[in-house]
Amino acid sequence: MSLRGASYQRIEAAAAGAGLIVMGALNPEDEIGTLILLGAGPAFWPVFAASPEASDRQPDPVDRWSLRVIGALAGDVGAQAVFPFGGPPYAPFIRWAEASGRAFKSPVGMLVHDTVGLMISYRGALLLPGRIAFPAATGSSPCASCADKPCTTACPVGALRAGQPYHLEACHSYLDTAPGRDCMENGCAARRACPVSAGAGRQAAQSAHHMKAFHPR
Template sequence: MIFSLIEKLAAPSGLFVMGAFHPRRVYQADDATGTLVLLGADKTCWPKFTASTEYRDGAPDPLDRWSKRMIGWIANEIGAKDVYPSDGPPYAPFIGWALNTNRFFKSPTGMMVHDTAGLMISIRGALRFDAEIELPAATAVSPCLSCADQPCVTACPVNALSADHAYDVPACKAYLDTAAGQDCMTRGCKVRRACPVSQAFDRDPAQSAFHMVSFKG
């Protein structure tokens, strides 16, 4: 089974299948064919990435370059086309793809939440197949439905996530420049950390700090 082979090839790099779907069954269009499989970073990814040439060579965009090398190799091994969120414009609709896998959902904050990664989502790329490969049934439900306290809603220290889900990026970045904001810079976004599923996913804080530096620019 190709799906099992993808999981096997991805695991040594700290990547895992975050979701997959058949576009024809979702979009119901003649030109929506094949299969899309989304690969993301699991909690073992960080030490493998930091041991890589890309991390150490000082060139720009080390994680994107490493992801392309790892996922490109998998694509070559199994006869798929590799696609990446960083390639564009035009950019591939990764958010729409993710939500169509029935493993990603909208959280109360407006951020996407994943059934096993919570708010600690790092989609590194996708594999596109011309054929419809067999996929396991996607039976996940949003973890937010059983989260009574919803700590993510009140976790942001500057209320950068408003009630209508408008994300105040300037307010967030300004806070990161303050002494109090260093907790978010070095350990990751407090909203993402507040999610119980994120906590169980146990991502290395150094990985979150890396993403925060990239986000802040």
């Protein structure tokens, strides 16, 4: 069914049917139109796991799934599909995320989203040629009301700490150890510690997939 001329709400519903959530919207300063940011939410992994890309044993299954699914959505709404991979040059997803008023720099440096916390995963975006109305973002970081900020102390080797650069070597070294299996199988401890991350509904299998891509053995 064509969604050309669709409202934000219809695009949101179509994305949900594909296992995606709208993670923000904006009118980019360097583009004419409306940009709808799409990402992984609670329904993403079951939908992906049932897809041909998940079982064809070819490289980059999640990216190929994103190309197919978001490409189809773009065709339905008359939009251009944009992705955070496939460069260089790379589309400025971090800048767009922050400009949407729904993603912010966390105390440990990674972006934090207002509904999925540190389990933030942009799969692509729809660039619509015209302006459409979309809900105003609060523009308030969830970290502002997080008293304990558990993300700053959750990493077992201190690779992610408040006000400190990410210690990539310490992270990778830990993942090679027996205790590091917890992060490998369930996802980054700092990301899991964020209270808002629960909103992502992230399954262990999805976290394990991404961790294996980050730290292949």
